[in-house]
Amino acid sequence: MAKFLAYERNNQEVVVFDTVQETLTNLGGAVPLSSTTAVSDTRMRNVVSVFRGDPFVAMLTNTNQVEVFQLSGGTWSLVHGPISPVSGGVMGIAGLHVVNDTLMLVMLESSGAPVSTRYLVSLTTDGAAWSDFASPGITGVIGAAAPAFVWRQAVFVGGDLGIWAIDTGGNFLTGAPDTGDDGGIVKSGPVTPSNGCFASWNDDLYYLLQDDQSSGAQLYKLDPTWDVSAPTPIPAWTNQNATGIPDAPGALGGTSRSYPLLFKNVKDELCILHGGASGETYLVKTSGSTFPAFTDETALLPELYKDLTQPQIALYEDDRRRTNPRQFIWFRDESTLSVHISEWDGESPFVVGATISGSLILFSPNEPRGDYRTFTDLQPAVFWNGAPVENFPGQYTLSYTVRDSSSRLITISPEYSTDGDEWSPMTEGDGGDGVSDLASSPAGVSHTFIWDAFIDLSGTVPNMQMRIVPRISGV
Numbered sequence: 001m002a003k004f005l006a007y008e009r010n011n012q013e014v015v016v017f018d019t020v021q022e023t024l025t026n027l028g029g030a031v032p033l034s035s036t037t038a039v040s041d042t043r044m045r046n047v048v049s050v051f052r053g054d055p056f057v058a059m060l061t062n063t064n065q066v067e068v069f070q071l072s073g074g075t076w077s078l079v080h081g082p083i084s085p086v087s088g089g090v091m092g093i094a095g096l097h098v099v100n101d102t103l104m105l106v107m108l109e110s111s112g113a114p115v116s117t118r119y120l121v122s123l124t125t126d127g128a129a130w131s132d133f134a135s136p137g138i139t140g141v142i143g144a145a146a147p148a149f150v151w152r153q154a155v156f157v158g159g160d161l162g163i164w165a166i167d168t169g170g171n172f173l174t175g176a177p178d179t180g181d182d183g184g185i186v187k188s189g190p191v192t193p194s195n196g197c198f199a200s201w202n203d204d205l206y207y208l209l210q211d212d213q214s215s216g217a218q219l220y221k222l223d224p225t226w227d228v229s230a231p232t233p234i235p236a237w238t239n240q241n242a243t244g245i246p247d248a249p250g251a252l253g254g255t256s257r258s259y260p261l262l263f264k265n266v267k268d269e270l271c272i273l274h275g276g277a278s279g280e281t282y283l284v285k286t287s288g289s290t291f292p293a294f295t296d297e298t299a300l301l302p303e304l305y306k307d308l309t310q311p312q313i314a315l316y317e318d319d320r321r322r323t324n325p326r327q328f329i330w331f332r333d334e335s336t337l338s339v340h341i342s343e344w345d346g347e348s349p350f351v352v353g354a355t356i357s358g359s360l361i362l363f364s365p366n367e368p369r370g371d372y373r374t375f376t377d378l379q380p381a382v383f384w385n386g387a388p389v390e391n392f393p394g395q396y397t398l399s400y401t402v403r404d405s406s407s408r409l410i411t412i413s414p415e416y417s418t419d420g421d422e423w424s425p426m427t428e429g430d431g432g433d434g435v436s437d438l439a440s441s442p443a444g445v446s447h448t449f450i451w452d453a454f455i456d457l458s459g460t461v462p463n464m465q466m467r468i469v470p471r472i473s474g475v
Contacts, residue, residue, distance in 0.1 A: 281301065379472070382412065
């Protein structure tokens with residue numbers, strides 16, 4: 001079972017969707033904006049995340065400011081902001097993500113004035129104290145807010161002017177967004193927004209730019225040696241010359257308001273799902289043996305989805321399972337504002353589930369990481385107490401805190417990943433608190449786990465990720 005967060009604009013509420021009961025419930029009442037309403041109901045105006053067990057929401061107000069709220073003790077409170085533009089431009093929100101136990105709010109400020117367009121980021125390690133950073137001024141207009149994506153301990157964000165990467169210290173890892181040297185990752189046609197989207201697949205980062213109908217869709221791959229501590233200089237991205245990807249669908253009046261969805265399905269295939277005018281929505285996919293050629297799988301889509309006009313599409317994955325993950329795909333009908341929810345196993349026709357009425361804000365279309373959005377006050381939460389400590393070569397002490405509203409005994413599954421996609425169990429070493437019947441409390445109880453990494457890994461493993469999945473002890 002998974003419960004994940006979304007934002008409902010009509011009542012300014014964060015809501016929880018239950019994947020088993022297929023019900024939507026309010027979480028904590030209306031968010032108390034200092035302004036009256038959010039700017040609009042378009043994607044990425046209001047984004048939600050879970051950090052250290054508490055829900056957070058970042059909201060763009062009708063006064064062109066960003067405010068961040070935290071739900072703690074059943075009440076929403078303003079913890080950061082209002083954040084105003086640095087140079088008087090128009091604000092947008094690109095993402096709210098957790099990286100290295102740091103909550104990162106990525107924003108952009110778009111201005112028509114020279115050297116006034118900027119990327120902005122706010123960071124916190126405890127949810128209370130925030131630090132703000134702004135990129136150097138950029139000549140040009142970024143355009144609409146682009147979905148941000150986490151990869152290799154950095155956040156990537158794309159825009160009409162190219163791509164930037166930001167680390168957890170607030171450093172902008174490129175001197176300027178790409179201006180064409182990296183295979184031409186710049187908006188060139190009339191389709192807006194053409195910011196594209198990211199996905200991680202087979203330990204590589206990909207970027208899909210769905211541009212105008214003359215140039216079609218272009219798929220780019222980041223240099224596989226890219227590292228957050230020593231970013232690859234330009235040219236870092238190369239065009240994969242992919243085939244089988246249709247042109248931007250439904251370019252009504254020269255625009256397509258639907259972001260494409262680039263994602264890895266549960267069969268480890270790279271997929272693209274894009275909605276256009278009625279009858280033009282498509283689904284294509286590729287595998288390790290056929291890449292970069294994509295094949296048409298549109299026949300797996302329900303007829304209902306094919307008939308929607310310019311639907312907003314988003315993905316949620318319950319990624320707490322190492323095997324048998326579940327993927328839910330949301331289609332929002334722009335004419336009725338209803339959201340249709342379905343599940344896909346990667347090969348069979350989509351299984352249509354609930355239809356939710358109301359003005360739901362769909363989150364970033366290509367960010368499936370369930371640990372950013374999975375939330376329920378009936379389940380425990382875990383967060384790190386700092387970086388691992390190396391006891392001796394090949395053995396580490398991991399310090400963490402377990403929170404549970406009912407102070408129940410907790411069992412954990414410590415896991416590691418070398419690519420951010422596939423997770424493996426850590427071999428337990430001698431010492432530490434073990435993995436079963438661990439004490440918890442609403443405020444949190446600290447524990448340690450000894451990882452015998454020498455058994456699991458060999459040599460230096462760059463960009464390795466770790467997580468601890470908590471569960472209630474018992475049958």
